[in-house]
Amino acid sequence: MSNILSVKNLRKKYKDFTLQDISFNLEKGYIMGFIGPNGAGKSTTIKLIMNLIKKDDGKIEIFGLDNISHEKEIKERIGFVYDESHFYDELSVTEMKNIIAPFYKGWDDKAFVRYLKEFDLPPKKKIKDFSKGMKMKFSLALALSHGAELILMDEPTSGLDPIFRSEILDILYSLMQDENKAIFFSTHITTDLEKVADYITFINDGRIIFSETKDKILETYGVVKGGKELLDSDIKKEFIGIRESSFGFEGLTNNTKKIKSLFKNNVLIEKPSLDDIMVYTVKGVR
Numbered sequence: 001m002s003n004i005l006s007v008k009n010l011r012k013k014y015k016d017f018t019l020q021d022i023s024f025n026l027e028k029g030y031i032m033g034f035i036g037p038n039g040a041g042k043s044t045t046i047k048l049i050m051n052l053i054k055k056d057d058g059k060i061e062i063f064g065l066d067n068i069s070h071e072k073e074i075k076e077r078i079g080f081v082y083d084e085s086h087f088y089d090e091l092s093v094t095e096m097k098n099i100i101a102p103f104y105k106g107w108d109d110k111a112f113v114r115y116l117k118e119f120d121l122p123p124k125k126k127i128k129d130f131s132k133g134m135k136m137k138f139s140l141a142l143a144l145s146h147g148a149e150l151i152l153m154d155e156p157t158s159g160l161d162p163i164f165r166s167e168i169l170d171i172l173y174s175l176m177q178d179e180n181k182a183i184f185f186s187t188h189i190t191t192d193l194e195k196v197a198d199y200i201t202f203i204n205d206g207r208i209i210f211s212e213t214k215d216k217i218l219e220t221y222g223v224v225k226g227g228k229e230l231l232d233s234d235i236k237k238e239f240i241g242i243r244e245s246s247f248g249f250e251g252l253t254n255n256t257k258k259i260k261s262l263f264k265n266n267v268l269i270e271k272p273s274l275d276d277i278m279v280y281t282v283k284g285v286r
């Protein structure tokens, strides 16, 4: 197993929030989506990975190297894309690139020009005249033009229309043809992950709920629908979250096998969406 990113027992305490013992691994050749409700700790985790804030405990290794003692070397090999773009708005694409490129030994100008064309970004246009989607594509073009092996992104598709989003997802997907790279990105748009992610890491209130392959998650979780008469307080405990109505109930399980053996054919078990899993887990038994 060849981990590009390994996070172990990571801890960060703020006054009203604690990131608790966060652990997960990302191997070469895979896309991992990072999901969780607002304030769950996604950006904090990403900032810790990038060593932008100080951890209280735990270990982060990128390319097998400690993210603090090997920070410079690691950052040469990471493409970091985040929501608020930090560009000088008065500069053109080429002028901004000329400032950024010298920071990277592996800068590939031909690749950059190719990405500008592919993303329809006019080299002479000032960044202030770019739309949000264009800025995101510019960030991505910069991140991809220095041969980064790990692409790390904090909500890269937020606020983008479905056409831009689908273009960006296509780009990410095609990058994965190179089996030596990996992509880690946080998002609230779980349908994007249903399309491209191999692994999903779900964080809630500073704790990891799961970090698993998407296929395994969709296989083990199920939305169960049945009549109200089937539910008593013991049965309710079998569910991660339940929604009851006057007609019946709908609940999330992470053990569809057990539910099948308990209820036989008296319930309907459907495949959940990632949104179902998030909502039921966060809301619990209501």
Ligand SMILES: Nc1ncnc2c1ncn2[C@@H]1O[C@H](COP(=O)(O)OP(=O)(O)OP(=O)(O)O)[C@@H](O)[C@H]1O
Pocket (backbone or CB within 6 Å): 014, 015, 016, 017, 036, 037, 038, 039, 040, 041, 042, 043, 044, 045
């Ligand atoms: N510098 C800080 N000082 C104190 N608390 C902070 C600081 N930065 C973040 N927090 C708190 O940490 C928690 C997690 O925030 P974080 O930004 O990591 O969440 P998130 O999952 O990225 O949320 P969102 O999806 O809304 O972007 C929040 O409760 C936030 O208020």
